[in-house]
Amino acid sequence: MNVRVALLVACLAACVTGAQAADADAIAPFFGFMGAMSSIVFSCFGAAYGTAKSGVGIASMGVMRPELVMKSIVPVVMAGVLGIYGLIVSVIIATNIHPTGYTLFQGYAHLGSGLTTGLAGLAAGMAIGIIGDAGVRANAQQPKLFTGMLLMLIFAEALALYGLIVGIILSSAGSSAGSE
Numbered sequence: 001m002n003v004r005v006a007l008l009v010a011c012l013a014a015c016v017t018g019a020q021a022a023d024a025d026a027i028a029p030f031f032g033f034m035g036a037m038s039s040i041v042f043s044c045f046g047a048a049y050g051t052a053k054s055g056v057g058i059a060s061m062g063v064m065r066p067e068l069v070m071k072s073i074v075p076v077v078m079a080g081v082l083g084i085y086g087l088i089v090s091v092i093i094a095t096n097i098h099p100t101g102y103t104l105f106q107g108y109a110h111l112g113s114g115l116t117t118g119l120a121g122l123a124a125g126m127a128i129g130i131i132g133d134a135g136v137r138a139n140a141q142q143p144k145l146f147t148g149m150l151l152m153l154i155f156a157e158a159l160a161l162y163g164l165i166v167g168i169i170l171s172s173a174g175s176s177a178g179s180e
Contacts, residue, residue: 043086046125050079075132109174120163
């Protein structure tokens with residue numbers, strides 16, 4: 001009798017596990033699409049904030065020193081690159097999502113990839129915006145500060161670049177898992 005109960009429990013467990021696996025694979029693309037979405041959305045939030053905050057500083061500085069406006073566009077350009085990082089990872093993720101044969105592992109890897117790139121871009125955009133705003137105003141008063149501002153902007157941009165690199169690695173790990 002105990003053998004029959006154990007066999008019945010084992011069969012039920014196998015059926016439930018199989019049903020959960022089938023349902024899990026059906027929702028796996030959701031996580032991939034959320035990764036693609038979060039990569040572009042958060043990166044663009046960072047780019048928009050960095051552009052707006054730096055633009056306010058440039059507009060304020062341009063009233064006093066209009067000849068420095070073009071030189072002070074650097075933070076705006078660097079903030080705009082953040083959106084491109086998000087776009088790159090979103091395209092990589094979206095091209096690897098397929099309606100069949102897409103596993104939860106791939107979905108989670110692509111979600112992690114998108115969040116890594118997007119949130120790193122958001123953080124970098126906030127840093128670029130604050131540095132750009134204060135930096136261009138200070139540069140108008142003391143031109144020797146331009147090199148220091150540029151170095152700070154480069155280090156802030158590097159944060160997004162780190163996120164892009166890790167995002168591509170995570171995305172490729174998820175993509176290569178489906179080919180095995």
